[in-house]
Amino acid sequence: MAINDVEICEDNCIHIDRLEKVREKLPDVDELYDLAELFKVFGDSTRIRILYVLFQSELCVCDLAEVLGMTQSAVSHQLKILKQAKLVTGRREGKSVFYALADDHVRSIIDQGKEHIDE
Amino acid sequence: MAINDVEICEDNCIHIDRLEKVREKLPDVDELYDLAELFKVFGDSTRIRILYVLFQSELCVCDLAEVLGMTQSAVSHQLKILKQAKLVTGRREGKSVFYALADDHVRSIIDQGKEHIDE
DNA sequence: TTTATATATGAATAACTGTTCATATGTTCA
DNA sequence: TGAACATATGAACAGTTATTCATATATAAA
Numbered sequence A, B: 001m002a003i004n005d006v007e008i009c010e011d012n013c014i015h016i017d018r019l020e021k022v023r024e025k026l027p028d029v030d031e032l033y034d035l036a037e038l039f040k041v042f043g044d045s046t047r048i049r050i051l052y053v054l055f056q057s058e059l060c061v062c063d064l065a066e067v068l069g070m071t072q073s074a075v076s077h078q079l080k081i082l083k084q085a086k087l088v089t090g091r092r093e094g095k096s097v098f099y100a101l102a103d104d105h106v107r108s109i110i111d112q113g114k115e116h117i118d119e
Numbered sequence C: 001t002t003t004a005t006a007t008a009t010g011a012a013t014a015a016c017t018g019t020t021c022a023t024a025t026g027t028t029c030a
Numbered sequence D: 001t002g003a004a005c006a007t008a009t010g011a012a013c014a015g016t017t018a019t020t021c022a023t024a025t026a027t028a029a030a
Helices: A016-025 A029-042 A045-056 A061-068 A072-084 A105-118 B016-025 B029-042 B045-056 B061-068 B072-084 B105-118
Strands: A088-093 A096-101 B088-093 B096-101
Touching: A016 B045, A016 B061, A029 A045, A029 A105, A029 B029, A029 B045, A029 B105, A045 A061, A045 A072, A045 A088, A045 A096, A045 A105, A045 B016, A045 B029, A061 A072, A061 A096, A061 B016, A072 A088, A072 A096, A105 B029, A105 B105, B029 B045, B029 B105, B045 B061, B045 B072, B045 B088, B045 B096, B045 B105, B061 B072, B061 B096, B072 B088, B072 B096
Parallel strands: none
Antiparallel strands: A088 A096, B088 B096
């Protein structure tokens, strides 16, 4: 029941050397971790809403809070996360800081997600 | 400092009626929530690893557990989440259940994410 | 400098989530 | 039917996270 000190299925399952091939072709752990971290940023409805708003126009924190019906602090915390993930950029103009989408990847990632849901 | 009973920025910010337009164009809350729920599924490195393994070939739960170095139970729990999100499908064959990617959206969503990271 | 406004941030809390453990369900074979 | 194997699942626990509250930082104007 143990081959090379590894538990595997007895009959039906693919052989251990094929599993090795699969394992070899996997991207390294760091890359997969970064990928999960990125999607984690999209995985919150508040942040998704912020991104959708920014699809339309850049806005300052104050107005984002108003549109979303949230406190300034909550929005600011989420903007920090979005900025760290390089999904949005901040541009100070006087007292205000205007946030905008960082690039078009944001849109295409969300569009792909939407396609999956709508099918 | 209050226009229409709503706090907004005094000088720099976009006017309240423009905020209304932005709000109107937002997809309804349910859709944004579903979208966040979908990305939440991608936002875990274990599930990302499972999907990457399934890019190569369909596998039974037992072998998935072996490749990933995880317990059968942990993998099974995650497969349930992936199945609920319609990202994978399960096909029973005797005692084993073989899991495979549900469709190509999975691949394209992950590819988009990878593009963003690699830039 | 003082005051007012806009934003950022640390700490605390409540809610959520992934893994483990034990066990149940489903399938095959004797 | 009973035994063995593969998978599924409920409960509990630990770790994570989004919001709130209080407060700090940054800018502009008086």
